[in-house]
Each structure stands twice: as structure tokens, then as C-alpha cells.
Amino acid sequence: MTTQNQDILIPEITPELKRGPQWLQDKRNSSKESYNNTPIPRRGLHLWRYTDPTTFVVDKAEVADATFRTDLDNVIESELALLQNGHSSAFVLDKAGRDITFNLADNLVKDGIVISKLSDAVETHSELVNKHLYSQVNSESGKFEAMNSALWNDGIFIYIPDGKSVAQPIHLLRESGMDNSAQFPRLLVVVGKNSEVTIIDEYSGGSETQSDNMSLTNSAVEIFGDNDSRTRYISLQRNSEGAKVYLAHRAKAQQNATVLTVPLAFGAAVSKQNFGVTLNGEGADSKMYGLLFGGGHQHYDNHTLHHHTVGKTTSDINFKVVLKDKANSAYTGLIKIENKAKTCEAYQENRNLLLNRGCKAETIPELEILNEDVICSHGATIGPLDPEMIFFLKCRGINQTEATRMIVSGFVATTLKQVPDDLKEKIAEFVTKRLEDI
Amino acid sequence: MSDIKPILEFKDIHVEVEGKEVVKGVSLTVNPGEIHAIMGKNGSGKSSLSNALMGHPAYTITNGEAYLKGKSILDMEADVRSRAGLFLAFQYPLAIPGVTVANFMRAALKSHRGADADMSDFRKLFKAAMADLSIDQSFATRYINEGFSGGEKKRIEVLQMSMLNPAMALLDETDSGLDIDAIKIVSEGINRFQNENNGVLMVTHYQRLLNFVKPDKVHVMMDGKFVMTGGPELALKLEESGYEWLNEEKTGV
Ligand SMILES: Nc1ncnc2c1ncn2[C@@H]1O[C@H](COP(=O)(O)OP(=O)(O)OP(=O)(O)O)[C@@H](O)[C@H]1O
Ligand SMILES: [Mg+2]
Numbered sequence: 001m002t003t004q005n006q007d008i009l010i011p012e013i014t015p016e017l018k019r020g021p022q023w024l025q026d027k028r029n030s031s032k033e034s035y036n037n038t039p040i041p042r043r044g045l046h047l048w049r050y051t052d053p054t055t056f057v058v059d060k061a062e063v064a065d066a067t068f069r070t071d072l073d074n075v076i077e078s079e080l081a082l083l084q085n086g087h088s089s090a091f092v093l094d095k096a097g098r099d100i101t102f103n104l105a106d107n108l109v110k111d112g113i114v115i116s117k118l119s120d121a122v123e124t125h126s127e128l129v130n131k132h133l134y135s136q137v138n139s140e141s142g143k144f145e146a147m148n149s150a151l152w153n154d155g156i157f158i159y160i161p162d163g164k165s166v167a168q169p170i171h172l173l174r175e176s177g178m179d180n181s182a183q184f185p186r187l188l189v190v191v192g193k194n195s196e197v198t199i200i201d202e203y204s205g206g207s208e209t210q211s212d213n214m215s216l217t218n219s220a221v222e223i224f225g226d227n228d229s230r231t232r233y234i235s236l237q238r239n240s241e242g243a244k245v246y247l248a249h250r251a252k253a254q255q256n257a258t259v260l261t262v263p264l265a266f267g268a269a270v271s272k273q274n275f276g277v278t279l280n281g282e283g284a285d286s287k288m289y290g291l292l293f294g295g296g297h298q299h300y301d302n303h304t305l306h307h308h309t310v311g312k313t314t315s316d317i318n319f320k321v322v323l324k325d326k327a328n329s330a331y332t333g334l335i336k337i338e339n340k341a342k343t344c345e346a347y348q349e350n351r352n353l354l355l356n357r358g359c360k361a362e363t364i365p366e367l368e369i370l371n372e373d374v375i376c377s378h379g380a381t382i383g384p385l386d387p388e389m390i391f392f393l394k395c396r397g398i399n400q401t402e403a404t405r406m407i408v409s410g411f412v413a414t415t416l417k418q419v420p421d422d423l424k425e426k427i428a429e430f431v432t433k434r435l436e437d438i
Numbered sequence: 439m440s441d442i443k444p445i446l447e448f449k450d451i452h453v454e455v456e457g458k459e460v461v462k463g464v465s466l467t468v469n470p471g472e473i474h475a476i477m478g479k480n481g482s483g484k485s486s487l488s489n490a491l492m493g494h495p496a497y498t499i500t501n502g503e504a505y506l507k508g509k510s511i512l513d514m515e516a517d518v519r520s521r522a523g524l525f526l527a528f529q530y531p532l533a534i535p536g537v538t539v540a541n542f543m544r545a546a547l548k549s550h551r552g553a554d555a556d557m558s559d560f561r562k563l564f565k566a567a568m569a570d571l572s573i574d575q576s577f578a579t580r581y582i583n584e585g586f587s588g589g590e591k592k593r594i595e596v597l598q599m600s601m602l603n604p605a606m607a608l609l610d611e612t613d614s615g616l617d618i619d620a621i622k623i624v625s626e627g628i629n630r631f632q633n634e635n636n637g638v639l640m641v642t643h644y645q646r647l648l649n650f651v652k653p654d655k656v657h658v659m660m661d662g663k664f665v666m667t668g669g670p671e672l673a674l675k676l677e678e679s680g681y682e683w684l685n686e687e688k689t690g691v
Contacts, residue, residue, distance in 0.1 A: 394516035397549035410536025
């Protein structure tokens with residue numbers, strides 16, 4: 001297989017995608033055109049310095065039907081149990097973006113909350129979908145966003161009407177197929193005025209070994225938080241070792257809306273993730289607390305964006321990275337404050353902990369502050385564990401390995417504070433597992 | 439009394455940090471039940487000596503011997519020294535983000551007791567030790583030393599000592615930064631800990647602490663050496679007259 005610097009065009013949109021209203025077909029077609037007419041980004045170009053763009057090219061015109069990991073049934077069972085016990089409000093299983101099943105708590109339906117296939121929502125909630133779909137992630141976002149925009153099939157639509165709050169998290173499990181699969185999942189969330197919701201968006205599966213087999217997940221997420229809404233979105237990428245993942249996320253916070261975004265990444269061979277929030281109404285607040293823990297030869301390329309388009313808005317990012325073995329990570333964080341957006345506050349911090357020689361991290365803060373009337377700060381560190389901390393713990397009898405585990409667990413604990421308890425335990429397990437063989 | 443094994447004994451210790459010799463040949467014997475104090479000007483090498491004895495990798499012992507209950511400790515890692523019974527209360531205790539005082543203390547105690555030890559009594563012991571030092575229970579779930587006041591950090595150090603109950607405690611300025619009430623509480627903590635089987639070596643700048651915790655011997659450190667040793671009265675004299683007369687005594691003879 002050779003795909004090196006070789007572009008592969010999206011052929012005609014297949015008949016199964018030629019459904020829905022004309023505007024959607026037009027969008028798909030223009031996205032396809034855009035993809036085909038956009039050259040593969042050159043290495044070294046902005047945001048492509050660290051990752052080979054050809055990683056995300058679909059190298060076969062036809063990708064085989066996906067097969068799924070064998071323990072998926074057990075996972076489904078335990079997720080349904082969580083739903084039954086009232087720990088979650090909904091469990092949605094999205095297999096390869098194609099086969100999506102929904103399990104909702106009764107009260108959700110009573111409250112008029114909608115969780116459905118995007119292809120259905122195009123008909124049932126045409127106005128909302130027409131307004132918001134492609135409003136934030138579209139062919140102008142980039143070549144691979146154009147690819148998803150043309151090829152998604154199917155997606156998930158979540159709508160929380162005004163004044164409703166969903167007490168327990170909505171859990172989406174986006175299961176990728178194993179070898180020779182490419183999936184283009186898509187999510188559109190509309191959170192109404194003064195509404196509240198927590199969404200756990202979990203990506204798993206994919207090729208289990210690093211090989212030449214195609215195993216691509218190219219996902220697009222758009223979230224719209226209307227006035228006074230409170231949205232918590234937790235993205236948990238725990239794909240299998242051979243998976244390649246491209247995640248594009250954008251959220252918009254209207255007046256006095258708050259958005260908490262928690263990008264968590266533990267999986268995949270190559271993962272390029274892009275999380276961004278636009279602060280689009282006075283009083284809007286965005287907090288982003290990210291964590292990734294890489295090992296082996298994993299490669300992570302992370303972007304975050306906080307875009308203040310309106311004054312009196314606040315944002316805070318704390319993105320933490322732990323690496324071991326030969327894993328590497330790059331973080332590019334952009335804070336953009338428009339000229340008319342006065343008296344904003346924006347903070348950004350990126351801390352990278354390297355557990356051994358051989359792993360590598362880079363950090364590039366980017367600031368585009370177009371007015372003076374703001375408070376803005378950013379900080380970044382890359383380094384090994386603090387030897388003074390290790391010494392302190394050793395002085396109390398704790399050995400080197402245990403001391404390392406404690407410091408790393410402490411490092412991640414402050415981020416895990418942000419996630420619901422059930423998930424916290426699950427993530428603590430990932431961390432513990434990663435720390436087993438240090 | 440020559441059959442009594444010293445708790446801590448070190449001979450002709452030289453310490454280098456960043457390529458500079460900062461401790462230049464010091465010797466000391468702490469017998470069971472004894473309390474020793476080290477006084478001396480800023481920068482004279484007191485903390486360097488304490489850190490080196492505890493096994494801090496930045497403080498290299500270039501020469502000398504050190505024994506804990508008769509066992510040589512210089513080849514041991516810091517955690518092994520701790521489990522062997524040596525304790526250092528830091529002059530500047532470090533914060534560890536995300537690690538709660540309770541988890542920290544539990545891990546420390548477990549490491550001393552052994553991996554398979556029963557820890558079911560931990561909560562009770564921990565609560566009692568906190569109460570003894572008038573530490574509010576809310577500290578249990580706070581991240582260790584993060585945002586603690588100077589005095590709170592010192593109390594937490596004494597808490598660690600009282601729970602680990604070491605054979606030999608090195609206390610590096612555990613009295614500094616304490617208010618008048620706190621110095622009493624901390625002194626009481628040290629006195630509760632101290633008994634005829636263990637040893638205490640306190641680094642201090644102030645006579646105040648020594649009013650509460652009576653030293654058997656006071657050593658004065660200058661420029662990396664012990665230049666004088668005496669009883670508690672030496673501390674009083676230093677408090678009165680400072681260190682200058684020592685210089686005169688040293689050079690003027
Ligand atoms: N980690 C270090 N790196 C470089 N120099 C050091 C380090 N630790 C100590 N020193 C130097 O060694 C000398 C002794 O310092 P030390 O901290 O031992 O003094 P001290 O007697 O404890 O002083 P104080 O009373 O102020 O606590 C000083 O000159 C100090 O600058
Ligand atoms: Mg000192």
C-alpha cells in the first residue's frame with residue numbers, strides 16, 4: 001500500500017447518501033468538491049507540522065464492511081445497566097457511524113428531549129438542523145472536515161428544548177470497525193435557552209494492531225449552547241492501538257452560556273484532535289480541561305481554540321499531557337480575541353509530563369489578541385517528574401515507582417475532578433493501567 | 439555505657455552541592471533518648487547536612503560515614519533510609535498537586551508497614567494524630583502543602599513524624615514561621631514523640647523552641663563545620679550575643 005503524498009478523490013456520492021432535502025445534498029456535493037479540490041496539506045503548514053496528513057486519506061475507494069471487537073456485547077450490557085440504574089440518561093451505540101441504536105430513559109422523552117439519528121432529524125427537526133448543521137464544522141474548516149461533511153452517514157442529533165435539564169449524562173459510544181474500515185461519525189447538539197446537559201462522547205474500537213490496514217475515524221462534532229445554557233461535553237478517545245483518529249469539535253456559547261469541554265485521550269496510533277469554543281454572547285464562559293496519556297509509539301496532535309467574538313466573555317484552558325515510552329504529543333493552543341470583544345479574560349495552560357527519555361512533547365501557544373482591554377495569560381511546561389517531589393515521597397518511605405505513580409495520579413486528579421463519578425473511576429483505571437509497567 | 443548503640447552516628451561528613459563543598463567534615467553521635475540542636479547562621483550548611491543524611495540526590499556525601507542504629511545508611515536510597523527509621527522534617531515542605539494529605543499519609547504508612555499490611559486502623563490513627571496537633575479534619579482531603587500557610591506546613595510535617603514514629607528525627611527549622619500558639623502545639627508534638635529509645639536532631643534559629651523541647655546538646659555550625667558544642671546554655675548565649683563572638687573566639691585565640 002502506498003498513499004504517500006497521493007491524493008485519493010471522493011468518487012460520486014453514493015446513492016445511500018443521496019437522501020434528505022436538497023440543501024443537504026447540495027452541502028454534501030459542495031463538501032465533496034471542496035475535498036477533491038483541496039490539495040493534501042503540506043507538511044510544515046500551520047497545524048500540520050507534526051502529523052502526516054496522508055494518515056487521514058481514505059486509501060481505498062471501497063472500505064469493507066466493518067467487523068467489531070468481540071467484547072462489545074459485554075460493554076453494551078454494562079452500559080445498559082448504568083442506564084437502568086439511573087446513572088445515565090441515555091445510551092447510544094453508534095457502530096461505525098452507520099448503525100446507530102438508541103436507549104433513552106423514559107423521562108427524557110416526556111421532557112421533549114430529542115436524541116435521534118441525524119438523518120431522521122433532517123426531516124423531523126428540519127429548521128434546527130438546517131440552521132446548525134455545518135455551521136461550525138464544514139468544508140471551510142479543512143480538507144478532512146470537508147471529507148466528513150460529504151460522507152457522514154449517519155450521525156447523532158441531540159436537542160434539549162428551552163428550560164430543560166438532563167440530570168444524568170447522555171452516553172454516546174462511537175464504536176469503530178476493526179481492519180479496513182473508515183467511519184465518519186457526526187454529532188449535532190443544540191442546547192436550548194437555560195437548559196443543561198452532560199454528554200459523554202466515547203470513541204472506541206478500531207484496528208487492534210498497527211498495520212497497513214485502514215482504520216480511520218473522522219469525526220465532526222458541533223454544539224450550540226443557547227443563552228443561559230450549561231453544557232458539559234466530555235470526549236473520551238480510547239480507540240484501539242492501530243486506530244487513526246481525526247476529531248473536529250466546535251462549540252458555540254451564546255449569552256451567559258457556559259460550556260465545559262473535557263477532551264480525554266488514551267487510545268489510537270495516531271490521533272489528531274481539535275477542540276474549539278466560540279464565545280459568542282456576553283457573559284459566555286468556556287472551560288476546557290484536557291488530559292492525554294500516551295505510551296508505546298502513540299502520536300497525538302492537539303489543537304484548542306478559544307475564540308472570543310464578543311466582550312465580557314471568559315475562557316480557561318488547562319491541557320495536561322503525560323507521556324511514556326516513545327509516545328509523542330504536540331499541543332497548539334490558540335486564543336483569539338476580536339477587536340470589539342472588550343474586557344475578556346482568557347487563560348491557557350499546557351503541562352507536559354515526560355516519564356522517561358524517548359518520549360517527546362511540544363507546545364505552541366498562539367495568541368491573536370486584537371484589543372488591549374483584556375486579561376490574558378498562558379503558560380506551558382515540558383519536563384520530567386520533579387525530582388524534589390520524588391525525594392519528598394521517598395523520604396516518607398515510598399519507593400521510586402510508587403512515588404511516580406502518586407505524582408502522575410495527582411497530576412491527572414485535578415482534571416478528573418471535572419468528570420462525573422462513574423467516568424472518573426473508568427479513567428482512573430486507564431491511568432493506573434498505563435502506570436503499571438513504569 | 440559503651441554498650442549503648444547510638445541511634446544516629448556520623449563521622450567526618452563532607453557534602454557537596456552543585457560542585458561546591460558546603461559541609462566540611464562534621465561528626466555527631468545521638469544516643470537513645472537524646473535531643474540535639476544545631477544552630478548556625480544562614481547558609482552555614484545545616485539543611486545541606488540534613489538533606490545529605492536523608493539521601494537527597496543533589497547533596498553528595500564525598501567523604502565520611504553515617505550509621506543508623508549501627509547500620510551504615512550511605513548506600514541506601516532515601517525511601518530505604520526512611521523505612522529503616524530516619525525521618526526528615528523539611529525546612530520548606532513541597533506541595534504535590536492532586537495528592538491529598540490522607541492518601542499521602544496512607545501510602546507513607548503502608549510503605550513502612552509493608553505492602554500486605556492491614557491498614558484498617560489508618561483512619562482512626564490519622565484522625566487522632568490530626569487532633570493531637572490541632573489540625574482541622576478538612577486538611578485530610580486537601581492536596582498536600584498546596585496553599586498551606588507556613589505554619590500549617592510545619593504542623594503537617596510533625597503529623598507525618600508522629601504517624602511514622604521514626605527512630606531518628608531530623609527537624610529542619612520546624613519552628614520557623616509558627617505563631618506563639620502553634621509553637622506550643624508543635625513542641626508538644628515533638629515531646630510526645632520523643633522517648634528514651636529514639637533520637638531528635640533539631641535545626642533551629644531560636645531559643646524559643648528550646649524552651650519547650652529541652653536539648654541535651656547544642657552544636658553551632660559555621661561555614662560547614664561544627665565550631666562549638668555545649669549544653670542548653672549555649673543557645674541562650676547565642677540568642678543574647680549572636681554569632682560574632684564565636685568568630686572572635688575562633689580566630690582570636
Ligand atoms: N540545591 C542547592 N544548590 C545550590 N546551592 C545550594 C543548594 N543547597 C544549598 N546550597 C548552598 O549551600 C550553602 C548552605 O546552604 P544550607 O541550605 O545548607 O544552609 P542553612 O544552614 O540551612 O541555612 P538557613 O539557616 O538559611 O536555612 C549555601 O551557600 C547555599 O546557597
Ligand atoms: Mg536551612
